[in-house]
Amino acid sequence: xxxxxxxxxxxxxxxxxxxxxxxxxxxxxxxxxxxxxxxxxxxxxxxxxxxxxxxxxxxxxxxxxxxxxxxxxxxxxxxxxxxxxxxxxxxxxxxxxxxxxxxxxxxxxxxxxxxxxxxxxxxxxxxxxxxxxxxxxxxxxxxxxxxxxxxxxxxxxxxxxxxxxxxxxxxxxxxxxxxxxxxxxxxxxxxxxxxxxxxxxxxxxxxxxxxxxxxxxxxxxxxxxxxxxxxxxxxxxxxxxxxxxxxxxxxxxxxxxxxxxxxxxxxxxxxxxxxxxxxxxxxxxxxxxxxxxxxxxxxxxxxxxxxxxxxxxxx
Amino acid sequence: xxxxxxxxxxxxxxxxxxxxxxxxxxxxxxxxxxxxxxxxxxxxxxxxxxxxxxxxxxxxxxxxxxxxxxxxxxxxxxxxxxxxxxxxxxxxxxxxxxxxxxxxxxxxxxxxxxxxxxxxxxxxxxxxxxxxxxxxxxxxxxxxxxxxxxxxxxxxxxxxxxxxxxxxxxxx
Numbered sequence: 001x002x003x004x005x006x007x008x009x010x011x012x013x014x015x016x017x018x019x020x021x022x023x024x025x026x027x028x029x030x031x032x033x034x035x036x037x038x039x040x041x042x043x044x045x046x047x048x049x050x051x052x053x054x055x056x057x058x059x060x061x062x063x064x065x066x067x068x069x070x071x072x073x074x075x076x077x078x079x080x081x082x083x084x085x086x087x088x089x090x091x092x093x094x095x096x097x098x099x100x101x102x103x104x105x106x107x108x109x110x111x112x113x114x115x116x117x118x119x120x121x122x123x124x125x126x127x128x129x130x131x132x133x134x135x136x137x138x139x140x141x142x143x144x145x146x147x148x149x150x151x152x153x154x155x156x157x158x159x160x161x162x163x164x165x166x167x168x169x170x171x172x173x174x175x176x177x178x179x180x181x182x183x184x185x186x187x188x189x190x191x192x193x194x195x196x197x198x199x200x201x202x203x204x205x206x207x208x209x210x211x212x213x214x215x216x217x218x219x220x221x222x223x224x225x226x227x228x229x230x231x232x233x234x235x236x237x238x239x240x241x242x243x244x245x246x247x248x249x250x251x252x253x254x255x256x257x258x259x260x261x262x263x264x265x266x267x268x269x270x271x272x273x274x275x276x277x278x279x280x281x282x283x284x285x286x287x288x289x290x291x292x293x294x295x296x297x298x299x300x301x302x303x304x305x306x307x308x309x310x311x312x313x314x315x
Numbered sequence: 316x317x318x319x320x321x322x323x324x325x326x327x328x329x330x331x332x333x334x335x336x337x338x339x340x341x342x343x344x345x346x347x348x349x350x351x352x353x354x355x356x357x358x359x360x361x362x363x364x365x366x367x368x369x370x371x372x373x374x375x376x377x378x379x380x381x382x383x384x385x386x387x388x389x390x391x392x393x394x395x396x397x398x399x400x401x402x403x404x405x406x407x408x409x410x411x412x413x414x415x416x417x418x419x420x421x422x423x424x425x426x427x428x429x430x431x432x433x434x435x436x437x438x439x440x441x442x443x444x445x446x447x448x449x450x451x452x453x454x455x456x457x458x459x460x461x462x463x464x465x466x467x468x469x470x471x472x473x474x475x476x477x478x479x480x481x482x483x484x485x486x487x
Contacts, residue, residue: 235481259382264466265379267376268372268373268376269371269377271375271466271469271473273470273474273480
């Protein structure tokens, strides 16, 4: 049986057995993105899946100011934080302004250590604190995919932040306080689906980067992991996604979460706005159903934290 | 006594006190009564349009309940979608009065960009009708994609015409 309680055979497109023909077809629609064995895919195709699990790297496209026609993945998006405004970078394969000059090792070092090819620190608005948990193979595939997107020449912008928040060398101290490099370690006591969800949430999905409040130094407040933040990127509220009944998603079922990541619709029928809507539209909605189920399994299992997030809560 | 008060003696100087009192009362109504009435009026409009939008949300939730849980109620999706299309036709009139005094997330653009707002609600109506048609025709393979299209129509309208969550009255 699947986590939703239906026999696995009913997931097969065109299967004749099922509670209704609709559900069989719906499942076919949902499962379609993972049709075909992993082994049949090229590195770039596998990388596209990694890209989707990272919400389509939406921060690297300036949708808010340039709309749907914004140069895809060419950066320039202003990300407002309590420390200043930082601009996302160009991750197209443009040789001068994008990743065109990166080697695969450069890319892995950037994602897992927060270091540029020249050895400079990246500002932690780039969530390498999460991406460090990603596997080498996923990052190699992601790099292969990014090499396939159309190159766009657009120079990266310096942050608009007061000193010392605009000094890269200070990030060394920040990293010492707030950054622990290392891959996600599977928990052998949990199911494969749970471990997959944990990897996706804590690695490529980088959920904690927005949904966890930050300390005075801008590090993640691990005591309130996933418990919501009033100061998410672009000044948005990021809700509590721990399974707390009163202030989190305790009253969401696994099916609710899977549906939400697929469509952006909450259990009450309201839709999602802001950056999360972009992550769903450009990434999470294209993830495989098992991956969304894994995320749901994991989120339902994290410790519930009572934390009401609203604009003036300071969290 | 009362006869003297209503005396019509034209030679007596005119008593201005009733006039002043009357003006003051009108002024007080203007400063206190009229705004209160306006606020009450706004609240009624806000309540109504929120009822219309909540009805749309409830039907979207119903569609979601059927699909995400695999309930054998496909035909009901047609009714939910038709209800959304019906309510979409009510949106323009529900927002015809510029009512902003109260607990509302409506943005002023609703009344400043009326054509764009009408276009957005039309888009939702059409998307809902397309979904209903897919169910009516037994075109089950199109249900999922058309739900997504309907969702996008909700999202694009909210993005333009509804306050972001951080500014919502619900988060104050």
